Amino acid sequence: xxxxxxxxxxxxxxxTNKKSLKCEQHLGHNAMYWYKQSAKKPLELMFVxxxxxxxxxxxVPSRFSPECPNSSHLFLHLHTLQPEDSALYLCASSQxxxxxxxxxxxPGTRLLVL
Amino acid sequence: xxxxxxxxxxLSMQEGKNYTIxxxxxxxxxxxxxxxxxxxxxxxxxxxxxxxxxVKQEGRLMASLDTKARLSTLHITAAVHDLSATYFCxxxxxxxxxxxxxxxxxxxxIIKP
Numbered sequence: 001x002x003x004x005x006x007x008x009x010x011x012x013x014x015x016t017n018k019k020s021l022k023c024e025q026h027l028g029h030n031a032m033y034w035y036k037q038s039a040k041k042p043l044e045l046m047f048v049x050x051x052x053x054x055x056x057x058x059x060v061p062s063r064f065s066p067e068c069p070n071s072s073h074l075f076l077h078l079h080t081l082q083p084e085d086s087a088l089y090l091c092a093s094s095q096x097x098x099x100x101x102x103x104x105x106x107p108g109t110r111l112l113v114l
Numbered sequence: 115x116x117x118x119x120x121x122x123x124x125l126s127m128q129e130g131k132n133y134t135i136x137x138x139x140x141x142x143x144x145x146x147x148x149x150x151x152x153x154x155x156x157x158x159x160x161x162x163x164x165x166x167x168x169v170k171q172e173g174r175l176m177a178s179l180d181t182k183a184r185l186s187t188l189h190i191t192a193a194v195h196d197l198s199a200t201y202f203c204x205x206x207x208x209x210x211x212x213x214x215x216x217x218x219x220x221x222x223x224i225i226k227p
Contacts, residue, residue, distance in 0.1 A: 004156065042118065043202070043217040056214065090157070098213060102147070105157040 002026055004106035006091050012112045013081065021076040021109045023091030029104070031097035032074040034066060037088040037108070049074060050097035081113045116141045116207045120218035127193055128226055135188040135221045137203035146186045147204040147215065148177050157202065160188075193225045 004025045013019050025032065034046040048056035049068040063085075065077040074091055088108045094101035117140040127133055137146070148160040161170045163179035163186060170177050174197065176189045186203055200222045204215040 040123070040219060042219045043204075043215075045214055048214075058214075092157075102159050102162060103215070104159070105149075107154065107156045 004091060004093055004104055006089075006106035006109050008109060009107065010110050010112075012114065013078070014114055015081060015083070017081075018077070018079040020078065021089055021091075021111075023074040023076075023106055025072055025074075025091075025093040025104070025106075027093055027104060029093040029095050030071050031094045031101065032068060032071070033092040033094075033103065034074065034076050035090040035092065037090055039087075043090070047076075048097055055097060078111075081111075083113050086111055086113045116143070116205060116216045118203060118205050118216050118218040120201075120203055120221050122221060123219060124222045124224075126224045126226065129194055130192050132192065133190050135190075135201055135203075135223070137186040137188070137205075137218055139184045139186075139205045139216075141207075142181070142184070143205040143207060145206045146179055147206075148186070148188055149202045149204065151200045151202065151220070153199075160201075190223075195225050195227055198223055198225045 007022045031050045033048050036044045036046055045058050046060045047066045052068050063080050067075040088110050090108045091106040092103040094103045119138045121136050146163045149157040150160050151157045161177040166181040168179045174191045179186045188201060200220045202218055202220045204217045207214050207216055
């Protein structure tokens with residue numbers, strides 16, 4: 001595997017379910033990101049981890065819970081989601097969480113909340 | 115508050131034609147990115163523009179930056195079907211660990227044979 005991978009690619013869940021999204025990067029990067037991409041809206045940054053430490057939480061509801069056990073893996077734990085949380089969730093990584101670092105994206109997990 | 119606006123949001127064009135996508139942003143920034151996204155695939159970095167007057171070209175795509183006008187353009191020359199995708203611009207905000215990219219809504223480009 002190369003680059004940034006995400007699993008699952010598609011997920012359908014009920015509002016009472018608990019599920020997790022997984023992201024893995026094979027680029028040796030130190031920063032990882034979760035974004036939400038909704039139809040016809042700009043990408044929204046959710047969380048940033050730099051060297052496994054969370055450095056940004058953009059007022060994301062607590063029903064989204066990130067976890068970064070090491071620099072290569074990032075999880076997004078989901079519980080009691082709402083239908084409006086249906087979206088494409090993108091993971092990205094960069095060498096560091098600094099101004100000049102280009103971010104590399106995974107293919108995303110398309111989430112549908114029923 | 116930094117806002118990034120792209121236009122058009124949707125563009126359908128014929129192969130062989132030229133067109134330009136515009137990206138306006140509301141406050142000063144030190145860099146601007148262009149990304150491409152194919153359906154069901156990752157966002158792919160195309161260009162990073164760092165200074166006023168910067169111009170970068172890759173194949174039929176050319177990006178430029180005017181920091182005084184807070185405007186970047188992505189110009190497509192003699193379009194081909196393979197360039198069909200959604201194109202995003204993103205502008206940097208903040209410093210160090212507080213650095214974030216603020217994204218435009220994307221321009222969906224369809225190029226018809």
